[in-house]
Amino acid sequence: MKFKKFTWLKILLLWRKLKLKGNYLNQLPIYQEARTRILLWYLALMCLFTLIAIPMIRYRLIAEVTNRVEADLREELEEFEEELIQSLLKSKIEPESEQTESERANDNIYRAFDKFISTNQAEDDNYFIAIINGSFYKTNAPFLPSEIDQDSALMQRWQEITVEEAAEIKVDDPKIGSVIYKAEPIKTTEETIGVFVVAHLSAGERGEVLNSLNIVIQVLVMMLLVASLLAWLAAGRVLAPLRNLSATVKSISESDLSQRINTQGEGEVAQLGRIFNAMMDRIETAFDTQRNFINDAGHELKTPITIIRGHLELMDTDPQSQQETVELVIDELDRMNRLVEDLVLLAKAERLDFLQIETIELTSFVTELFSKLQKLGERNWNLDNGIVLGKMTGDRQRITQAIINLANNAVQHTITDSLIVFGAKIEGDRVEFWIRDTGNGIAADEQKRIFDRFARIKNARRRSEGSGLGLAIVKTIVEAHGGAINLQSQLGIGSTFFLVFPLEFNEKQN
Structure with a gap:
């Protein structure tokens, strides 16, 4: 019995020594x-x-x-x-x-x-x-x-x-x-x-x-x-x-995200390098977008703040002047509030609860939309393609918001009694909505950036009252549904915006 105890004791001591040596090896830089x-x-x-x-x-x-x-x-x-x-x-x-x-x-x-x-x-x-x-x-x-x-x-x-x-x-x-x-x-x-x-x-x-x-x-x-x-x-x-x-x-830092790995071959390591490069491309794009977004948002918020501060500093004791200043301040604050709401909406686009999916009966939905559009301004509103039969799945409120944004954009860039056409149709497994106006149109070089945040066209009849986020919001809503937005425009004739949505919303692809 003593011999067995002694043998087991030696084995335990040896195991402890090996374990300690193993821990020591794990701490060596070369072993790591x-x-x-x-x-x-x-x-x-x-x-x-x-x-x-x-x-x-x-x-x-x-x-x-x-x-x-x-x-x-x-x-x-x-x-x-x-x-x-x-x-x-x-x-x-x-x-x-x-x-x-x-x-x-x-x-x-x-x-x-x-x-x-x-x-x-x-x-x-x-x-x-x-x-x-x-x-x-x-x-x-x-x-x-x-x-x-x-x-x-x-x-x-x-x-x-x-x-x-x-x-x-x-x-x-x-x-x-x-x-x-x-x-x-x-x-x-x-x-x-x-x-x-x-x-x-x-x-x-x-x-x-x-x-x-x-x-x-x-x-x-x-x-x-x-x-x-x-x-x-x-x-x-x-x-x-x-x-x-x-x-x-x-070597990558917040100020320099341009570093990439030189990958060759088709092995696992090369594939890892390509995945890393693709990830860095997305991160760099996100950083650039965020940086530009913050700069643009700061600029847009700075303008009404400057206006408000200037009028408050120059406001005298005259009641009429004070009333005019208060009205101007309220107007600028309303504009700031709309800008903040638009920014919050764009920030929510990455969340899972951004869309509330439901089944939409297109006949009543198109009729309802056309009724709302007619209240946006005194224009010659026309419903193209008549009644649309069928159903789709999507977020009713978000789609309505996107189409109203496009229609409101058409109102801002046309004059009274100008023709604005709204239409919808089903093609295959997709449904297409469009807004066509008879405004000045958009130059080809500006069409590429028109959906960017805070983008405004140069040849507008008057400065837009919006924040410059309307079309960016429209694009975000359409892409969240797995759809696409297209633009056809010609200077002096007008513009047509096409919103293409899938009839069946696919949550896995979005």
Whole structure:
């Protein structure tokens, strides 16, 4: 019991030491590198495979040597049997003597043993042993090792053999290793009169196997070192884009988002680099948009504040002047309030609850919209394409807001009794709304930026009373539904805005 407790205590202490060393290694900067960890894992696997392979190679080599030795022993026995048969045939041809059958058999065995041992050269570590009438008779060697000599236990065993026997006997002497033998009894019709043994000492072949195994181990160690060096270089090359990625990330700051990774190839690391570059493109665009948005919003808010402050500073005690100043301040505050509401709306566009999806019956919806549009101003309103039959899914309030924004924009850029056309139609799996006016139109170079925040066209008949966010809000609403907004405009003729929505709102795509 004490021994078991002591053993478990040693195991626990060893485990604690290894754990502490592991924690220490984890804190080393070089161990924290992916390249080092890959190399260590590679070395661990290679060492594991080597440790598994060496015993298997040793076992296979020894088995091969043993099979070859057994084949040699079997061949020697077959040659002796042929020699014995020839001796027996020769004795039958010779004239009969006065010897008994037993004496004649002994003579044949003696002759067979003598001739075979004298004419056949045994291979290294092979021994021919002849036993006649239970006693050692002859061997091919000047002397026998102590494990198989006349006084050995093996010799006594062989002298008592009555049936064919093959075995491998391990001995303590490393110079011998083990004794592999095949013993063939020689019988007459009545009894066993002799035994022929072919024995082999395996120390020589086993030594050659171990020498070969040592060479294999040395070669494996050299290959392991070379493979480790190549793995270190290969890991460095493979991980180079990651180091480039790390360096690029460190060099990126809020003031400089232009850094990108140079990616080549189609591997996982190259794909990671491209994904990172795409992410940085989106971030840079978002930062630029945010920066421009803040600058524009600041400029738009600064104007009414300046107007309010200037009038308040110049306001005198005259009641009429005070009343005019109060009305102007209220008007500017209303404009600021509309601007803030528009900014809040654009900020909400990224939220999941921006849209409240419902089924919209288009016939009543188009009629309702046209009725609301007619109240925006004294214009020649016209409903194009008549009644629309069908249904769509979307946010009724947001779509209404987008169309009213477009119509209000048309009112602001036309004069009294100008023609403004509203229409809708279904094409395939999409529904299209449009607002067409007869204003001055928009120049081609301005059409590209007309949907930007705070954008205003230069050739407007009068300055818009809005915040410059109306068309940006329209675009945000349409894109939130998975749709698109298009513009056709020609200077001096007018503009047509097309809002295209999917009939079925797909939440996964939006």
